[in-house]
Amino acid sequence: MLAGSTGKHIATPGRLGSGPALGPQLLNLVGIDAAALGGTAPVLHGVNLAVATGEPLAVIGASGAGKTTLLNMLALMQAPLAGSLLLDGADPWAQTRRDRQRLRAGIALAPQHPPLPPRQRVAVAVLAARLPCMSLARSLRTLWSPPDAPLAQAALEQLGLPDKLWLRVDRLSGGERQRVGLARLLVSDARLWLADEPLAALDPTRAEQVLAVLRRNAAERGAALVCSLHQVDLALKHFPRVVALRAGRVVFDGPPGGLDEELLEELYRSQHESPPELAPLPQPVPLPQAMCR
Amino acid sequence: MTRDPALGGRWALLLIALVLAWPLLVLAEFKPWTLFDERSLRATGRFLGEFFPPRMDAEFLALLARETWRTVAIATAGLTLALLIAVPTALLATSRLSASTLEGRPGPSRWLRRAVRALLVALRSIPELVWALVFVRVVGLGPTSGVLAIAIAYGGMLGKVYAEILESADPAPTQALLCGGSGRLQALGFGTLPSCLPELLSYTVYRWECAVRSSVALGFVGAGGLGQLLDSASKMFAGAEVSAILLVFIALVMASDAFSRWLRGRLA
Numbered sequence: 001m002l003a004g005s006t007g008k009h010i011a012t013p014g015r016l017g018s019g020p021a022l023g024p025q026l027l028n029l030v031g032i033d034a035a036a037l038g039g040t041a042p043v044l045h046g047v048n049l050a051v052a053t054g055e056p057l058a059v060i061g062a063s064g065a066g067k068t069t070l071l072n073m074l075a076l077m078q079a080p081l082a083g084s085l086l087l088d089g090a091d092p093w094a095q096t097r098r099d100r101q102r103l104r105a106g107i108a109l110a111p112q113h114p115p116l117p118p119r120q121r122v123a124v125a126v127l128a129a130r131l132p133c134m135s136l137a138r139s140l141r142t143l144w145s146p147p148d149a150p151l152a153q154a155a156l157e158q159l160g161l162p163d164k165l166w167l168r169v170d171r172l173s174g175g176e177r178q179r180v181g182l183a184r185l186l187v188s189d190a191r192l193w194l195a196d197e198p199l200a201a202l203d204p205t206r207a208e209q210v211l212a213v214l215r216r217n218a219a220e221r222g223a224a225l226v227c228s229l230h231q232v233d234l235a236l237k238h239f240p241r242v243v244a245l246r247a248g249r250v251v252f253d254g255p256p257g258g259l260d261e262e263l264l265e266e267l268y269r270s271q272h273e274s275p276p277e278l279a280p281l282p283q284p285v286p287l288p289q290a291m292c293r
Numbered sequence: 294m295t296r297d298p299a300l301g302g303r304w305a306l307l308l309i310a311l312v313l314a315w316p317l318l319v320l321a322e323f324k325p326w327t328l329f330d331e332r333s334l335r336a337t338g339r340f341l342g343e344f345f346p347p348r349m350d351a352e353f354l355a356l357l358a359r360e361t362w363r364t365v366a367i368a369t370a371g372l373t374l375a376l377l378i379a380v381p382t383a384l385l386a387t388s389r390l391s392a393s394t395l396e397g398r399p400g401p402s403r404w405l406r407r408a409v410r411a412l413l414v415a416l417r418s419i420p421e422l423v424w425a426l427v428f429v430r431v432v433g434l435g436p437t438s439g440v441l442a443i444a445i446a447y448g449g450m451l452g453k454v455y456a457e458i459l460e461s462a463d464p465a466p467t468q469a470l471l472c473g474g475s476g477r478l479q480a481l482g483f484g485t486l487p488s489c490l491p492e493l494l495s496y497t498v499y500r501w502e503c504a505v506r507s508s509v510a511l512g513f514v515g516a517g518g519l520g521q522l523l524d525s526a527s528k529m530f531a532g533a534e535v536s537a538i539l540l541v542f543i544a545l546v547m548a549s550d551a552f553s554r555w556l557r558g559r560l561a
Contacts, residue, residue, distance in 0.1 A: 105474030115465035117487035131475030
């Protein structure tokens with residue numbers, strides 16, 4: 001059983017000393033239980049996680065392990081069911097809604113399916129990430145014709161989309177849309193970047209490039225980067241710290257070197273040990289000859 | 294195992310609808326066959342016969358043009374005032390922009406939304422004809438009472454439908470922006486409006502068309518425009534004038550339809 005072996009995989013806080021110099025603590029989660037958005041049944045169980053200012057980390061785990069729920073909770077989309085979540089040493093859920101909304105301006109989340117209005121132009125869709133630091137007048141001007149278009153163009157160029165600025169979002173392919181969603185992170189003013197499966201719609205070469213761009217920009221801006229990934233090899237290669245989830249629990253937290261084959265296999269082993277016996281598909285009733293003409 | 298779980302409910306609903314419909318039809322004295330007995334057919338034929346040819350002399354056309362313009366003005370002014378009621382109330386009534394729905398806990402703002410919805414119900418449940426009768430007493434005969442009647446009744450309708458259109462759009466873009474810390478009006482402009490704008494505009498144009506038509510009914514109670522002309526023409530049994538006025542209505546509705554189609558084409 002994994003639960004018994006949990007303790008040996010979780011690195012002690014001393015781990016922080018081994019990596020590059022990190023800033024003060026940004027986030028601290030202790031014993032967090034959390035439900036998926038809109039749900040009440042806990043998906044995360046007793047999660048402990050500390051993230052330092054400017055720290056990059058990857059979250060890995062099988063589908064349904066709770067990666068998205070974890071990111072949504074870090075984005076302050078939903079309050080935890082139990083446990084304590086501290087952002088800059090203070091509990092956001094103990095503050096007023098207005099203060100919480102101000103805190104959210106410091107967090108940028110790129111969901112797996114980028115929430116972009118199909119009819120909007122790419123430039124406006126990207127710059128929407130800057131709304132928290134825009135006055136109402138400037139946002140109206142942006143709707144009319146975005147004055148910060150060069151900023152959006154720079155972000156798009158880095159992500160390999162140099163000629164999409166004035167296209168409508170619904171003219172883009174799935175992979176292009178996903179990169180537009182990530183361009184939102186690059187232009188935002190946030191100091192915590194959350195990317196949920198940022199590579200899901202990208203081909204392997206592109207995925208490497210995009211991950212490098214995210215890492216470099218986050219480092220330059222001093223933003224912490226929490227990235228949930230399906231591609232374990234990329235997570236191990238690009239991130240100095242990996243957090244592994246299984247069935248809503250943190251089963252590993254530390255530098256990628258500490259992850260062994262055995263644990264990885266256990267992470268992704270399906271809940272059923274062997275697939276259930278499948279009955280053959282029933283044959284469709286053949287149509288009378290006359291109806292097929 | 295593969296039995297459709299919704300099937301039973303669907304049959305039950307259909308059955309209930311049929312059972313309810315029967316007494317309603319009896320109550321409404323729904324007897325379509327009386328339309329086709331000989332006496333009705335003859336009376337209809339005589340009335341329609343007088344329609345041709347429509348009256349087209351210069352003097353009447355000048356009068357028609359002036360009253361048409363007045364009707365368009367009543368409908369447009371009424372609708373503009375209605376927008377002043379509808380836009381703020383729709384923003385207050387829609388749950389889409391509420392940060393409390395985002396966080397999954399209903400806050401005190403839902404009471405405000407319910408109050409605004411109740412106000413909209415009150416505004417639109419009183420027919421514009423009744424509002425016009427009230428305003429004719431207050432401001433006297435003439436277009437002003439028509440404009441005010443349309444403004445109030447249509448403000449209620451537009452506010453309700455705007456709020457529902459805003460709620461029917463994909464919530465993800467708006468919620469993502471709200472969750473990213475932007476303000477409600479910003480989230481509306483960048484997340485909701487891009488997908489709702491064509492529908493909002495075409496509904497508004499359709500309502501303008503309805504306002505043109507309802508100004509007829511308002512004309513009957515003395516609120517001016519084509520309606521008043523139609524009232525006096527039908528009282529004098531001038532079928533030729535009635536048909537000319539009806540042709541103008543058809544033209545106005547066709548124009549608004551073409552405009553709406555053009556607008557949707559531009560924004561699609």
